[in-house]
Amino acid sequence: MSGSPDPSRRSETARRAILAAALDLAGKLGYAKLSIEGIAHAAGVGKQTIYRWWPSKGSLLFDAFLTLAGEGEAAALPDTGDLAADLKLVLHATITELTDPRYDRPMRALHTEIVHDPALAADYASRLDGPMRELKKARLRSAQEAGELATDLDLDVAVDLLFGPVLNRWLQHTGPLTPDYADRVVDTALRGLRP
Amino acid sequence: MSGSPDPSRRSETARRAILAAALDLAGKLGYAKLSIEGIAHAAGVGKQTIYRWWPSKGSLLFDAFLTLAGEGEAAALPDTGDLAADLKLVLHATITELTDPRYDRPMRALHTEIVHDPALAADYASRLDGPMRELKKARLRSAQEAGELATDLDLDVAVDLLFGPVLNRWLQHTGPLTPDYADRVVDTALRGLRP
Numbered sequence: 401m402s403g404s405p406d407p408s409r410r411s412e413t414a415r416r417a418i419l420a421a422a423l424d425l426a427g428k429l430g431y432a433k434l435s436i437e438g439i440a441h442a443a444g445v446g447k448q449t450i451y452r453w454w455p456s457k458g459s460l461l462f463d464a465f466l467t468l469a470g471e472g473e474a475a476a477l478p479d480t481g482d483l484a485a486d487l488k489l490v491l492h493a494t495i496t497e498l499t500d501p502r503y504d505r506p507m508r509a510l511h512t513e514i515v516h517d518p519a520l521a522a523d524y525a526s527r528l529d530g531p532m533r534e535l536k537k538a539r540l541r542s543a544q545e546a547g548e549l550a551t552d553l554d555l556d557v558a559v560d561l562l563f564g565p566v567l568n569r570w571l572q573h574t575g576p577l578t579p580d581y582a583d584r585v586v587d588t589a590l591r592g593l594r595p
Numbered sequence: 596m597s598g599s600p601d602p603s604r605r606s607e608t609a610r611r612a613i614l615a616a617a618l619d620l621a622g623k624l625g626y627a628k629l630s631i632e633g634i635a636h637a638a639g640v641g642k643q644t645i646y647r648w649w650p651s652k653g654s655l656l657f658d659a660f661l662t663l664a665g666e667g668e669a670a671a672l673p674d675t676g677d678l679a680a681d682l683k684l685v686l687h688a689t690i691t692e693l694t695d696p697r698y699d700r701p702m703r704a705l706h707t708e709i710v711h712d713p714a715l716a717a718d719y720a721s722r723l724d725g726p727m728r729e730l731k732k733a734r735l736r737s738a739q740e741a742g743e744l745a746t747d748l749d750l751d752v753a754v755d756l757l758f759g760p761v762l763n764r765w766l767q768h769t770g771p772l773t774p775d776y777a778d779r780v781v782d783t784a785l786r787g788l789r790p
Contacts, residue, residue: 512707514767521768550790557783560760568759572709573716588752592787595745
């Protein structure tokens with residue numbers, strides 16, 4: 401009701417500007433050249449504001465991704481009753497995102513920071529990979545109930561087999577990242593390698 | 596036969612000293628702090644010697660790994676006639692290597708450089724991942740001939756499903772890297788996810 405700006409709202413505006421600047425600069429410069437100073441400058445805040453909220457540029461970039469994921473993605477995987485089709489749909493969307501130049505560099509930066517930084521990896525596991533994994537397992541459980549999957553399946557291993565290869569191929573540049581590749585992964589994992 | 600040192604032999608000695616120093620320092624310092632200057636100092640050679648042979652620290656570290664792989668690993672995967680047992684044996688050995696502190700840091704360094712450097716990734720694909728992949732596919736072809744695998748299998752996808760998850764779990768710290776995990780990956784991939 402007062403004419404003076406609301407401090408918590410001003411903080412939220414600054415926080416959003418910082419997260420957006422971190423993603424934008426990570427994409428333009430790559431992780432190695434990304435600096436807290438550069439992010440502060442682009443976001444129009446002081447460096448101390450950033451250090452008050454985040455202990456490192458890795459944790460800041462990670463929060464930027466969480467915001468992105470929270471805004472862009474569905475809460476649950478699609479469940480049309482056809483597991484293979486639903487998995488292919490999700491993986492095709494993943495490929496579209498991974499090959500988008502706006503996200504390619506910042507996402508590579510996050511994934512390689514995790515490789516070297518166990519604290520960030522733990523954060524990633526508990527706040528991003530973990531919740532996403534639960535959504536994937538919920539979809540697989542539904543398929544088990546529908547008789548589409550074995551009931552004694554190791555769901556964690558199933559998630560790794562279905563969702564790992566596309567991420568790997570993107571990270572390691574080991575082959576073209578096409579929807580056809582995703583389809584072959586899903587079909588092969590579902591039916592297994594034995595005759 | 597002459598008493599003077601053989602120049603090609605002297606070169607080979609310097610090359611080996613440089614490769615050993617690169618691996619050693621990558622393990623101690625991590626990739627970011629690894630420098631050509633530091634490697635030259637540890638190997639007892641001039642920086643120019645290194646720059647004459649390698650265009651970047653990434654390519655030098657990669658050569659160091661090729662030397663390590665060439666010295667330590669068998670030319671072909673074991674083939675006892677029991678595919679599951681052979682795959683588990685190989686993956687257990689991989690886990691032992693990945694969790695060895697001498698190799699953990701330099702191998703993480705190589706894997707993350709590949710993520711950001713397409714030229715190094717191409718080198719990795721053609722000189723390390725490619726030849727290793729051929730050995731894996733040769734073992735799977737032998738299993739196809741023995742009736743252990745489907746004859747119409749997509750062998751590249753099969754390699755990704757069998758060998759990707761252990762590497763991923765190590766890189767992303769998403770769970771404990773145990774022989775039991777490797778066994779569950781092999782068993783699940785072979786039988787498939789369907790009932």
